[in-house]
Amino acid sequence: SQKIEQNSEALNIQEGKTATLTCNYTNYSPAYLQWYRQDPGRGPVFLLLIRENEKEKRKERLKVTFDTTLKQSLFHITASQPADSATYLCALGSAGGYNKLIFGAGTRLAVHP
């Protein structure tokens, strides 16, 4: 069955450092992958989408890579700030139709001053 794995342990980093979050998947060939941020008691907020034919995508301090051979996506936040502390979810989607997203369990990031 399809499976998505994200770091289950919380990631603690120092302010100013780069945070790197991992999303691995098995038994799936997604057409695209999305990253979302979720704060406690709130709905997820869309951050970035990367398609299967794209290796890397950037948006301000965020960078996402997508390696379909390794079946892995890496999500980087450079120059991290305490305000970046949240849970980050990766989600995989198929091409066409009304296909749903499959979400990982998320990784909690804590950026310390």
Added chain:
Amino acid sequence: GAVVSQHPSRVICKSGTSVKIECRSLDFQATTMFWYRQFPKQSLMLMATSNEGSKATYEQGVEKDKFLINHASLTLSTLTVTSAHPEDSSFYICSARDFLTPGGETQYFGPGTRLLVL
């Protein structure tokens, strides 16, 4: 752009009553809306997919008579939890996407509704 609202944000009800949650796309037409529930420290669990003007498609294990979904317009979907019981207490989140727009794969989420059944 791409704002999704939910109402109410929080609701407390007695066991046996029904609760309706509204999900609206404010600045785009949502051809498809999704309903999720989320338990503490767990990821989103998809309950159903709702396409405008047609019946919702429910995920395995989700009771369609328990969780009634209506998607009557391109900007509004409703989830009604019928005869709610304490085990239905959860965080319910909707999302919306516009399939007809190129690149419309992105799902935009509402802020969620916290349901507590006493």
